[in-house]
Amino acid sequence: MCPSLSRAFWTSVTKLGLHTKPRMPPCDFTPEKYQSLAYDRVLEVHRLHLPPVPTAYFPKPLLLHQGHMEWLFDHEGNRYLDCFSGIVTVSVGHCHPKVNAVAQKQLGRLWHTSALFFHSPTHEFAEKLLALLPEPLKVIFFVNSGSEANDLAMLMARAHTNRTDLISFRGAYHGCSPYTLGLTNVGPFRMELPSGLGCQSTMCPDVFRGPWGGSHCRDSPVQTIRKCSCAPDCCQARDQYIEQFKDTLNTSVAKSIAGFFAEPIQGVNGVVQYPKGFLKEAFKLVREREGVCIADEVQTGFGRLGSHFWGFQTHDILPDIVTMAKGIGNGFPMAAVVTTPEIAKSLAKCMYHFNTFGGSPMACAIGSAVLEVIKEENLQENSQEVGTYMLQKLAELRDEFEIVGDVRGKGLMIGIEMVKDKMGRQPLPQEEVNQIHEDCKRMGLIIGRGGIFAQTFRIAPSMCITKPDVHFAVEVFRSALIQHMERRAQQNS
């Protein structure tokens, strides 16, 4: 469908009622009445006392009050389908009854003692989680956030190799601590102060936006609209990007390096997927330089990608260190680093790692409950089935609308990249993406944003989402796109 379609066409579309507000699937949960600070007072307190960083979505930010599974309720009782789950974090559903019950039980028993004492929830969780990881990844360090986990992984890599240089992709987000900011290469997070000693970036093998990419590069039910003539078992884009990676190794780092960090699929950069086989080859090259390989599973872990429990498994690779956070606690602040006994020993030789809250009985009881729910409710399988279905439905919108440049992802980690037009792949201007985002919210759908120009919509709901929910989300998104095209047609008439 062409962006230059006439006003008459879009008016007739409206008359046909194609963008009447889509109907939400039913929900038998009734939220409590909101009885706290008035909306304007919240805005005032925020303006006066919270950091002057414009993090909130929407000119009139949402004031959320309660959550139930895939649903959120605002202070006025309006219901939203939450397709961003607190930035890919509420893995099994808001206030999941089983996780809540376990948390309440532990709350009444023991909150905190520190690692100076033993408490069985920690040991139970360590055993359960490590059973999900292959040999030799059998030592776990508990921390409280993804940034802390990656900080520690950076130290581990350096301690183990006795080298300094670390490589990460352009577009990567690995945290916002002073140390991890060296690895984080997404525009808005680049710091104006000296930082990032020994951290080097390398080209992100982005098969949609990057210089190379074709029609079967990625591990996704939906490929790019770019064409290629590669035979099924070869990928020229992968080979070209590997040449770039070699170039970084040959020109920008020491002969031996500490390591390489990669998200199995980039989250903050807008669900960017690399060509199949890229990470496998990159890991080999890093190991030839005596570096260790770190998989940042903060967004991709815990079954979200559907086909596998961990993102690294989808690339057929075995990292030396795995970092995890977000979905591990369904929103409870907790995180972990898993590594080999050798690397753990190297760290212990260099430092006495200590963390007051890491591995608290509360966090670990919740972590165990989350793992049980993922298994009991087949949430990984649900990610695979419902996520694939959603990707296919969204791909139909990509074929219908010129401004939907790419639909990608795996399981319930989905990106929709908005462009001025498919041919040029230039990002759709922010104001236009903002308006589509706002329209989705108004119709009851919460989605996220990502990419260097905030041009990509991100969909990563709790893994309990259903097919009727997906119908609703896709209808809302389609309706927002139609409204956008109407506005364009009006402006051009």
Ligand SMILES: Cc1ncc(COP(=O)(O)O)c(C=O)c1O
């Ligand atoms: C891939 C990845 N790594 C690390 C982090 C940092 O996690 P946290 O915000 O918990 O420090 C994030 C946060 O968005 C992330 O997406």
